[in-house]
Amino acid sequence: xxxxADVSISQDIPVEGEITVPVGSHSADEDYSTLDEPVKDTIxxxxxxxxxxxxxxxxxxxxxxxxxxxDLWGPLVLCVSLALMLQGGSADxxxxxxxxxxxxxxxxxxxxxxxxxxxKLLGGTISFFQSLCVLGYCVMPLTVAMLVxxxxxxxxxxxxxxxxxxxxxxxMFAWSTxxxxxxxxxxxxxxxxxxxxxxxxxxxxxxxxxxLTFTPQ
Amino acid sequence: xxxxGRSGAPAAEWxxxxxxxxxxxxxxxxxxxxxxxxxxxxxxxxxxxxxxKEEEEEEAEGxxxxxxxxxxxxxxxxxxxxxxxxxxxxxxxxxxxxxASRAFSLYANIDxxxxxxxxxxxxxxxxxxxxxxxxxxxxxxxKIAGELYGPLMLVFTLVAILLHGMKTSDTIIREGTLMxxxxxxxxxxxxxxxxxxxxxxxxxxxxxxxxxxxxxxxxGLFGHCITLFVTYNIHFHSLFYIFWLVVGxxxxxxxxxxxxxxxxxxxxxxILCGTLAALHMLFLLYLHFAYHKVVEGILxxxxxxxxxxxxxxxxxxxxxxxxxxxTTAKAIALTL
Numbered sequence: 001x002x003x004x005a006d007v008s009i010s011q012d013i014p015v016e017g018e019i020t021v022p023v024g025s026h027s028a029d030e031d032y033s034t035l036d037e038p039v040k041d042t043i044x045x046x047x048x049x050x051x052x053x054x055x056x057x058x059x060x061x062x063x064x065x066x067x068x069x070x071d072l073w074g075p076l077v078l079c080v081s082l083a084l085m086l087q088g089g090s091a092d093x094x095x096x097x098x099x100x101x102x103x104x105x106x107x108x109x110x111x112x113x114x115x116x117x118x119x120k121l122l123g124g125t126i127s128f129f130q131s132l133c134v135l136g137y138c139v140m141p142l143t144v145a146m147l148v149x150x151x152x153x154x155x156x157x158x159x160x161x162x163x164x165x166x167x168x169x170x171x172m173f174a175w176s177t178x179x180x181x182x183x184x185x186x187x188x189x190x191x192x193x194x195x196x197x198x199x200x201x202x203x204x205x206x207x208x209x210x211x212l213t214f215t216p217q
Numbered sequence: 218x219x220x221x222g223r224s225g226a227p228a229a230e231w232x233x234x235x236x237x238x239x240x241x242x243x244x245x246x247x248x249x250x251x252x253x254x255x256x257x258x259x260x261x262x263x264x265x266x267x268x269x270k271e272e273e274e275e276e277a278e279g280x281x282x283x284x285x286x287x288x289x290x291x292x293x294x295x296x297x298x299x300x301x302x303x304x305x306x307x308x309x310x311x312x313x314x315x316x317a318s319r320a321f322s323l324y325a326n327i328d329x330x331x332x333x334x335x336x337x338x339x340x341x342x343x344x345x346x347x348x349x350x351x352x353x354x355x356x357x358x359x360k361i362a363g364e365l366y367g368p369l370m371l372v373f374t375l376v377a378i379l380l381h382g383m384k385t386s387d388t389i390i391r392e393g394t395l396m397x398x399x400x401x402x403x404x405x406x407x408x409x410x411x412x413x414x415x416x417x418x419x420x421x422x423x424x425x426x427x428x429x430x431x432x433x434x435x436x437g438l439f440g441h442c443i444t445l446f447v448t449y450n451i452h453f454h455s456l457f458y459i460f461w462l463v464v465g466x467x468x469x470x471x472x473x474x475x476x477x478x479x480x481x482x483x484x485x486x487x488i489l490c491g492t493l494a495a496l497h498m499l500f501l502l503y504l505h506f507a508y509h510k511v512v513e514g515i516l517x518x519x520x521x522x523x524x525x526x527x528x529x530x531x532x533x534x535x536x537x538x539x540x541x542x543x544t545t546a547k548a549i550a551l552t553l
């Protein structure tokens with residue numbers, strides 16, 4: 001900063017005026033104002049952002065809102081609820097063939113990380129957390145399918161219920177894959193879209209498989 | 218003239234830090250473009266720093282001269298403290314960013330793997346089909362593409378198929394989880410057998426690198442995927458044996474032929490190819506019998522006090538791969 005080394009001000013001259021730095025003051029003001037607002041406003045703002053993203057997943061249009069303001073609240077909630085619903089069997093069954101909570105959690109996050117790394121290595125322009133955000137939010141149709149499956153299983157576990165569950169899970173799996181492809185494939189060079197879509201397909205296939213083969217003990 | 222001299226000296230004092238900022242490496246996880254809207258003061262400092270840089274560049278280009286320095290003098294005590302505070306925060310931001318970028322570019326530099334993923338879909342399809350066709354010319358070295366995308370996807374596909382097979386056969390894993398076992402088995406085979414074969418190739422003076430070995434073995438799993446996909450759904454014993462011989466045999470022959478073309482000497486060729494063929498074919502056998510209910514009732518998993526499947530067929534498998542698979546599966550199961 002020029003002129004800083006030998007600035008000398010005498011103490012008895014009152015210094016007045018406005019110091020407006022065109023860059024910093026706006027963001028500094030905003031910072032203080034979000035600290036002062038009531039907690040309810042902060043929470044509602046975050047909830048609204050999460051809700052808006054859920055709507056984006058339900059009607060997958062090409063919009064940049066999901067990508068720009070990424071957050072991981074939605075994926076966390078979805079992942080935890082899916083893992084809880086898949087918990088299934090009683091606590092003291094020794095031969096529990098169903099997936100444990102930690103297993104589902106690890107599969108979802110590890111799978112999402114692998115897909116993200118893969119798309120970055122193939123030359124994608126999307127950032128790491130944006131991709132995690134999209135993949136996590138697109139688990140929502142499968143969570144809905146899990147809910148439906150549990151309800152259907154309450155009614156009975158015969159062939160009819162299996163067919164219903166198969167149709168529901170299949171439809172939701174297709175929806176998830178299409179929704180995430182709509183967001184992620186555009187960030188790739190055009191001739192490599194298939195290379196990125198395949199792992200996403202596999203990822204949601206494994207989750208759908210876990211949902212479809214779930215039987216409560 | 219005096220103004221020019223004055224502006225030169227402070228710029229040199231503070232400018233020393235800026236010179237060290239050059240050469241920021243090639244971190245893939247780009248801190249500049251991170252879309253965190255966290256609003257922390259570091260982010261603000263980053264933006265301010267960017268804009269100040271641009272302003273300074275404009276000043277340097279333009280004819281700023283005396284006007285700027287007169288403004289600087291009349292800023293007053295408040296202005297002085299504010300500028301000092303901003304300067305300190307600015308330096309802290311630069312130092313922190315430099316350290317973080319260096320750490321990122323060191324540990325999170327996945328650019329190392331980027332060349333191995335540089336493929337087109339047509340190439341992947343061509344290589345998949347080629348992996349089933351044994352080459353005829355073994356007198357000069359065959360080309361192996363050092364690519365990791367296809368093998369990685371094939372290993373994940375094998376995991377998915379294995380899970381399907383385990384679930385439809387009601388396999389009960391006691392000391393682990395289904396998913397952990399499947400992932401551990403497939404990745405353990407791919408990485409472990411590749412490393413072992415690379416070690417043997419090193420002993421036998423074969424011309425093959427680690428990435429090429431990984432790629433070769435990975436594409437060889439395509440035959441396994443096909444076989445298991447078909448025979449997990451159609452439960453005919455004889456069908457499995459036919460597929461095992463034909464499909465498994467074709468992919469093994471291809472791998473063996475490529476390896477032979479790159480080795481000199483009869484004993485070495487025999488060692489390498491015998492080991493690879495044995496491990497590859499036996500792995501397919503293991504996958505079928507360990508994780509799939511055999512129709513003739515040999516593997517009765519519904520009884521109470523039975524041993525877990527992968528201990529049961531321990532007698533059929535060579536000690537090496539069994540030990541590798543078991544310890545890998547147990548380790549993965551414990552961590553999961």
